[in-house]
Amino acid sequence: MRLVSASTPEPVLEPDARTRLGQAALEAFASRGFHGTTTRDISTAAGMSPAALYVHHRSKEELLFELSRLGHERVLEVIRAAVARSDDPAQQLGDLVEDFVRDHAVAHTGARVINYELAALSEEHHAEILAVRHEFDVVVRDVIDRGVAAGAFATPDARMTALAILSLGIDVARWYRDGGRWTPDEVAAHYRLLALRMVGVAE
């Protein structure tokens, strides 16, 4: 499923049916939740009949799962790429937070779905997603552990601090609105500072 226009030579004005369904579902799930969204909501928003959804997806739940899986894997790539750009823990943590937060602000629609609709997944799908989310924790905790080991960071509980730093970014998906008081870049820059202070780095 493509959620953005493909980078094909010809300009794509109308995404294909599968993509339109994915976009429509993402927006509906984000604003009304999985159980507050009907398959008719999705198919109508995608410009199709209710039956068309089942040509492209086995069920409403499987559509949510696909969106959630793609979203999680994309975010994991964002934070891994941020960490890979440096060897300095403070730089790594700062970049990670800045990119994670900016992403949650820019892509707040998708971020709401991946963070707040987990309970609607089947047990098997839920478990598969939790494995990816566990990687988020591991990446952040690892950066903090190395900062502490290097004497750059100081925290009484690296694990809880990692969780709190991720919390900051996740909650951005809950409150961020397009056209609000701050741009994604402004939030990202401020949260970078906050996260570094949380691990005891004075600027």
Added chain:
Amino acid sequence: MRLVSASTPEPVLEPDARTRLGQAALEAFASRGFHGTTTRDISTAAGMSPAALYVHHRSKEELLFELSRLGHERVLEVIRAAVARSDDPAQQLGDLVEDFVRDHAVAHTGARVINYELAALSEEHHAEILAVRHEFDVVVRDVIDRGVAAGAFATPDARMTALAILSLGIDVARWYRDGGRWTPDEVAAHYRLLALRMVGVAE
């Protein structure tokens, strides 16, 4: 609606019907969301027939609204009481965060409902709840503003920092589990430190 046992002389083993409905609804809304919960789920969990719900509540939405309103007003009282215990901004912010976070961990069921089911409210009810939530922001921002004015805090954006500090506590409702790695007191104490660091207070 009473959500805890009343302080009457005689021991109350079975709460009254209205209270049982409220408790059942709170737990169901917290775990499956408003739209994922049926009125049968609620009435059955409360030990009643589906029709009994409508003797005590006009609709499912009004039941959610009452739970949300009571929950918000209780939390507002928690943070106002914390601020009232001192005149020192650092002490006030520390107490506020500690009490807010502990409350969100202990009462995570109710906290999930008040923080994540707002979209299910009617427009009028939603607006009424947002007014209470605005007070949360005002209280925290005011403490930070006074800390900055007194030279105790340093932050490039008091408003965003206030939002981020509330975010930390709110997200506790999302991830906290009973019997998990930390007690509510442990989370609260650690988050107090994190919040003070966020405003530039070195311990």
Added chain:
DNA sequence: GTCTATAAAGAGATAGAC
């Protein structure tokens, strides 16, 4: 205040034509 029974609408998913 609680029940049984049910009305009325909405929901997920499928059949079969084109």
Added chain:
DNA sequence: GTCTATCTCTTTATAGAC
């Protein structure tokens, strides 16, 4: 691959007996 039509079950809410 999309449609119309519809099946079947679920859901909110109410009527009326006790």
